[in-house]
Amino acid sequence: MALVSDVDAVHAHILKLPAPFEPLISIAATGRVPTTGWTHVRLMQRYYIVPPKDGFWDFDLIGDEPTGIVGQVVLPVSAHAIEHKPSWCVGIRVHARNNHIEAKLTDKAVELAGIASKTLAPATVIVQRHLGSYDDSFQPTGRVKFDPLPHVEMKKLRHDLTLIVTGPDEARIRSCIEEAIAAGLLAAIVAALATLGAALPAAIAAFLARLEGCLGQSFNARIENQSHWEYWWT
Incomplete structure (x- = not known):
């Protein structure tokens, strides 16, 4: 497995479940790979002994590299994950080989609230x-x-x-x-x-x-x- 070349976008928001279940986080990321033949593109979470001070949970956007003959063409990939929300988590940071992108959970909630006030009423x-x-x-x-x-x-x-x-x-x-x-x-x-x-x-x-x-x-x-x-x- 290996990191994809670049991550283009990250979306993360809280899924509120009925009591007594704790909220979950829905995470989606898109990126690019340099050749054809990549498979099983996924988000792999990082684990901590001590939670990060900034409250951002790190994930790696990875995939299984191709074997054999491949085409040299940049292709889009995507991955989605649902995880239990740690109490300290305020956002998600997704890493690729050349860059990383952050998405704050609170930003998405505010965005949805704004859309709701304008379009739902x-x-x-x-x-x-x-x-x-x-x-x-x-x-x-x-x-x-x-x-x-x-x-x-x-x-x-x-x-x-x-x-x-x-x-x-x-x-x-x-x-x-x-x-x-x-x-x-x-x-x-x-x-x-x-x-x-x-x-x-x-x-x-x-x-x-x-x-x-x-x-x-x-x-x-x-x-x-x-x-x-x-x-x-x-």
Whole structure:
């Protein structure tokens, strides 16, 4: 593997997930390689014993170099990664062989907020879609009734995940949602809900990232976690 020649652009923004999941960072970078035949272009994170003082998380834009005969032509490449956000991280720095580019997380948030205030109001369409439900926090309430045998009251916390997309074009919103569903990303969320495993945050992040890539910056997509207690007697 080797660094690509140059990095041309870096985009990094926070993916806000429903509680109790921590936010993730979606990172995208474009660059150039000097020949044909490069494969598996990707972003490789750097690890720290002590977090960097400037708060920028470093990544290398790398790929597998070609073998055999290649064409001597400069070609564009791109890579995307989703990572858990460290508390100290304020931005992303991507390195290539000849240069590096930084992207501040707060800059993207401010940019999106500015676009939203100008383009989403007052002509804003809101599309909602229920994605799935799951239960956790099973526990007794402390109440017991006799009928005539003793019965213990139990409770569980029901979570309903709802996709909410706002933007100026309802047809485009629904088209992009269907595209994400066709790609199997909704199925991944449903499968993760069934197991309550570590795959759920990544599945949610991948679904949102696909929507954002399809919709563009004049739209906003989020997933809300609405929860309530449900009770029953044993």
